[in-house]
Amino acid sequence: MIATAVSINLTERQQLLLMKDPRQRLQRINKLLAQELDVLELEDEIHSRVQDEVDKSQREFYLREQMRQIQTELGEGDIFSRDLIDLKKKIESAGLPEHAHTTALKELERLNQMPPMAPEVGIIRTTWIGSLTCPGRTAPRITWTSTRRARSGARPLWTEESQRAHP
Numbered sequence: 035m036i037a038t039a040v041s042i043n044l045t046e047r048q049q050l051l052l053m054k055d056p057r058q059r060l061q062r063i064n065k066l067l068a069q070e071l072d073v074l075e076l077e078d079e080i081h082s083r084v085q086d087e088v089d090k091s092q093r094e095f096y097l098r099e100q101m102r103q104i105q106t107e108l109g110e111g112d113i114f115s116r117d118l119i120d121l122k123k124k125i126e127s128a129g130l131p132e133h134a135h136t137t138a139l140k141e142l143e144r145l146n147q148m149p150p151m152a153p154e155v156g157i158i159r160t161t162w163i164g165s166l167t168c169p170g171r172t173a174p175r176i177t178w179t180s181t182r183r184a185r186s187g188a189r190p191l192w193t194e195e196s197q198r199a200h201p
Contacts, residue, residue, distance in 0.1 A: 040067060121145075125138045
């Protein structure tokens with residue numbers, strides 16, 4: 035009777051039915067019930083963790099929404115919207131070529147569609163703000179000549195001993 039409540043496969047059930055000694059049968063059922071209990075406890079623990087995370091996310095969303103509504107009511111607007119407006123002004127005043135200007139506006143629209151707490155948002159905002167606040171700034175140009183100049187006076191990469199060891 036107990037064996038029917040445990041989720042075991044057909045061969046395991048058949049082996050239980052074929053056991054003649056009732057003590058061995060009860061010990062085997064006890065072992066199967068203990069395994070089933072472990073699985074159920076683990077499922078319950080996982081479900082509890084997931085529920086806690088969902089509750090936390092819902093609470094954060096609710097609080098952020100309340101904060102946004104309060105800021106709107108006070109006439110401050112949310113920080114994310116103000117940053118997007120500032121970025122649009124910087125794009126318009128940056129004097130970008132037509133293709134770059136169009137691309138920048140497309141990226142700004144994409145940024146506007148993303149949730150404010152998405153990880154990419156921080157990276158995109160930082161990159162845009164940095165590149166638009168320093169429009170003449172470019173990445174340093176590294177050449178063989180500049181590398182040799184920088185290394186002059188420094189210890190050579192290959193000493194005579196290392197060249198003999200590694201011909």
